[in-house]
Amino acid sequence: MALILTFLGKGGTGRTTIAIAAAKRLAAEGKRVLLATLDSGPAPALLLGTPWSTTPTEIEPNLKAVQLKAAPQLESSWEELKRLEAEYLRTPFFKNVYGQELGILPGMDGALALNALREYDGGGEYDAIVYDGNAGLETLRMLGMPEILSWYIRRFRQVFLDSDLGKTLSPFVQPIASAVLSVDISGDNFAQPTEKVNNMLDEGKAAVSDPTRVAAYLVTTADEAAIATAKYFWGSAQQVGLTVGGALLNRGSAGDAIADGFSPLSISTIPERSGDWMPLMEALPDFRQATAAPRSITVDVDRRQVSLFLPGFDKKQIKLTQYGPELTIEAGDQRRNILLPPSLSGKPVTGAKFQNNYLIVSL
CATH class of the missing domain: 2.60.40.790 (Immunoglobulin-like)
Known part of the structure; x- marks a missing residue:
């Protein structure tokens, strides 16, 4: 299992630059690193000086990079959905809908990115995955999906079972379901078709709440609005159970002046990049120390x-x-x-x- 790192901050504070520096730092330490970005535009390639692809591409020793583009991810995920449907339904009704036809709705990109990170993590090929999301709050909503979805499944399943409708229909649902579905949904087996989903959500919740598995760092400049936004993301991260390991003051030298506002987090001052990545890499904190940060x-x-x-x-x-x-x-x-x-x-x-x-x- 890999350590997943992400960075939260106001737009323009240099999150992508910090993410690249972190990936390079971890790769230089001998770790197998995947740098993943949700930015499908040209900016990441310009910063890194190398074209990115929708499949992991080697950038330098120990470091691969990938652009998480939603359209091809949706196509792949749709085929998996159709496979699962065919497993449980004797007469699938999605079989004539093709992934190549589907457009991207708001929020889909985050869900698809989370699934991609899960698959890359589960593949065992990487020691660390550095994720560069579009914005802080969108990243937090993405990482909070396992907990939120598990609540919906837990609460609405119980609401149905406890309702008069559920009690009335339960003697008739099982024989009908047996004729249509390949599963038994009576009693405790009601959730059987979603057992795989529940297991996946539980694993996701456990990973997000474990700072040895997933951790975030705040990125800010000395700008007052950037500092306020970083503090807001700090508190918001606790609402999804995510540990914030520290704060990074990018392109500034006023670390002591803002340190009290982020106590008890450590503040690392990151110099402005001038072509050489090494000063940025050396200024980054030891990401293993995220375990010392307050738990949510x-x-x-x-x-x-x-x-x-x-x-x-x-x-x-x-x-x-x-x-x-x-x-x-x-x-x-x-x-x-x-x-x-x-x-x-x-x-x-x-x-x-x-x-x-x-x-x-x-x-």
Whole structure:
């Protein structure tokens, strides 16, 4: 399994430049590296000085690069969908729809990129994958997909089973499904057709929450708007369970002046590139130290407390609700549903406070 690194920051702060420098640094250390970008334009090739392709292309020893273009990815994924449909349905109805006909809808590129990263990671060919996304919030939504989709499957499956409609139809669904489907969907086997998806989502959630597997770094300049945006992405990253390992001050020398705003993260000052990549590579932090950064959530069963690390937000920007057995935390434009351990599941909230960048919820 590979370490997946990504970089979050306002447009124009140099995320792509930092991503290339990080990939070169890891490759120079002897790691097998894939540099993947969602930018399908010419800018990445101009920066790297080498044309990129939609298939991994060797750039230098230990380093390959790939452009994640949505159209060919969708075509490939559609064929896989048709294969799965044929596995479960005796009369497939997507067989006459061809991937070459499909256009890209908003949001598809992120989902396709996440699937591509999963496949490259699972192939075992790389020690590190450096991902250069289009924008910080889009990258966070992409990495948050496994948790969000698993919630939809978990909640809507249970809603159906508990509903009068589900109870009424359940005696009739199984014999009908047996005639049409190749699976048993009764009782605990209701989710059998989606078992592969559930396993994949669980693996994705575990990877995103593990800083030895996936980590992000903030990229900013000394510009006030860039600093504020980086702080916003820092807090938003916690809402998808992603560890932010540090902050990178690009093209600046005022690291001490902004350090307090990003405490307890370390600040690395990155010089402006002037043709030579080596100064940038040497200025980058040790990415293995991301494990020392604050984790997004801790659950203390004995004290019946849940603590969420939410930097970049104040108390007025955070909303806590509990409509069902899970806690829902809203901060910025991100919403997170927290599945509690069995001993705390369904317990009502008895108190909450926000201090030192932590939301502490008592149950």
